[in-house]
Amino acid sequence: MNFQFESTSKIEISASAFRQNLTYLRNEFGSGTEISAVVKGNAYGHSIPVFVPLAESEGIRHFSVFSAEEAWNVKKNLTHDSDIMIMGSIPDESLSWVIESGIEFYVFELERLELALKTADRMNLKARIHLEFETGMNRTGFDILELESIREMLNRFPNAYEIEGICTHFAGAESSANFVRVRRQLKKFKQVVRLSTKNGIHAKKLHAACSAAALTFPDTQMDMVRIGIALYGYWPTPETYMHHRLRSGADAIEHIQADPLKRVLSWKSRVMSVKSVQPGEFVGYGTSYLAGIPTKIAAVPVGYAYGFTRSLSNLGRVIVGGQRTSVIGVVNMNMMLVDITETPHVKRGDEVVLIGEQNGHEITVASFSEMTRHINYETLVRLPADIPRILLEK
Ligand SMILES: *Cc1c(COP(=O)(O)O)cnc(C)c1O
Numbered sequence: 282m283n284f285q286f287e288s289t290s291k292i293e294i295s296a297s298a299f300r301q302n303l304t305y306l307r308n309e310f311g312s313g314t315e316i317s318a319v320v321k322g323n324a325y326g327h328s329i330p331v332f333v334p335l336a337e338s339e340g341i342r343h344f345s346v347f348s349a350e351e352a353w354n355v356k357k358n359l360t361h362d363s364d365i366m367i368m369g370s371i372p373d374e375s376l377s378w379v380i381e382s383g384i385e386f387y388v389f390e391l392e393r394l395e396l397a398l399k400t401a402d403r404m405n406l407k408a409r410i411h412l413e414f415e416t417g418m419n420r421t422g423f424d425i426l427e428l429e430s431i432r433e434m435l436n437r438f439p440n441a442y443e444i445e446g447i448c449t450h451f452a453g454a455e456s457s458a459n460f461v462r463v464r465r466q467l468k469k470f471k472q473v474v475r476l477s478t479k480n481g482i483h484a485k486k487l488h489a490a491c492s493a494a495a496l497t498f499p500d501t502q503m504d505m506v507r508i509g510i511a512l513y514g515y516w517p518t519p520e521t522y523m524h525h526r527l528r529s530g531a532d533a534i535e536h537i538q539a540d541p542l543k544r545v546l547s548w549k550s551r552v553m554s555v556k557s558v559q560p561g562e563f564v565g566y567g568t569s570y571l572a573g574i575p576t577k578i579a580a581v582p583v584g585y586a587y588g589f590t591r592s593l594s595n596l597g598r599v600i601v602g603g604q605r606t607s608v609i610g611v612v613n614m615n616m617m618l619v620d621i622t623e624t625p626h627v628k629r630g631d632e633v634v635l636i637g638e639q640n641g642h643e644i645t646v647a648s649f650s651e652m653t654r655h656i657n658y659e660t661l662v663r664l665p666a667d668i669p670r671i672l673l674e675k
Pocket of ligand 1: 319321368450490491492493507508509510512517
């Protein structure tokens with residue numbers, strides 16, 4: 282017997298939108314600055330197996346991830362000789378695999394530095410390290426006062442390392458409220474670099490910027506930028522977008538320009554069933570939705586188990602039958618109900634857009650943020666890994 286299962290929804294990945302984002306970003310950064318594609322969180326929900334080969338086909342050769350496990354997943358899906366950099370967690374027992382695989386990684390404390398050097402030394406290999414420094418975010422990173430200890434440690438294992446980078450991370454470059462803090466961090470970073478050089482520590486690359494920093498403060502770009510959200514087609518915050526528009530004259534009345542960043546991902550399902558509800562009846566679990574008029578509803582086989590958050594009960598929007606309409610009642614584990622009273626021609630099997638476009642209407646990722654407390658980043662990474670991702674040329 283041969284069963285065929287179709288998933289209850291699918292996520293489309295637009296190659297042309299990605300290309301457009303990359304073209305815009307490359308123009309912003311100039312040729313001396315390499316783009317490292319940040320693909321943590323399953324490539325911000327776009328799926329590592331689909332997104333990594335797509336990025337490589339457009340010339341990306343550097344990928345940033347959070348953990349050793351994600352690095353393993355990226356490595357498995359590489360189609361070129363690209364570099365992978367771990368910015369966060371490496372369990373001690375994975376360190377030898379990381380070094381042996383030639384994967385670059387952040388080192389932000391002496392204990393990890395020593396372990397990395399010892400491990401590489403034992404294997405007769407070089408650990409490809411990025412020294413991360415604390416400049417004011419107060420998350421991870423060496424203190425500038427540790428520079429001498431770092432040098433001493435490095436001197437004990439002169440053949441066990443390659444210093445690929447010296448780096449830091451900004452604490453909120455996406456908001457002008459943090460302007461002074463970010464400028465102070467940059468100043469501190471420059472001081473770190475000067476002092477490292479003085480201590481004989483030279484890195485191949487200096488890097489500090491995420492999307493917001495790179496787009497708002499061009500002097501943070503340096504040798505490499507670590508770009509996540511913008512590659513996928515989103516501004517880190519509306520403020521970052523305003524900054525772009527004002528600077529580029531995109532609001533000049535003579536030539537109002539379209540947003541240069543395009544959403545790469547769309548999320549779609551199909552109508553599972555339709556039915557009519559009499560006025561005075563409650564719809565779905567409990568009493569949160571009362572049909573006040575003769576109402577037509579469609580059941581859509583997507584619920585909170587599939588990443589459509591329950592906080593969108595009676596609030597969410599979808600597009601079906603060419604019209605935007607509302608989620609009614611509570612979002613169930615595997616299903617939700619939407620109002621099709623105004624589009625009574627909708628039938629079983631019709632496309633339902635959860636994120637994306639249909640008939641000139643659009644549901645944005647940001648619209649999820651307006652109704653929940655999820656920022657774009659969170660809405661994207663909550664999309665379950667087991668929803669199939671389909672790569673589209675257009
Ligand atoms: C996630 C992350 C980035 C990318 O941030 P975006 O805002 O998505 O561009 C860059 N650097 C570090 C250290 C990160 O954790």
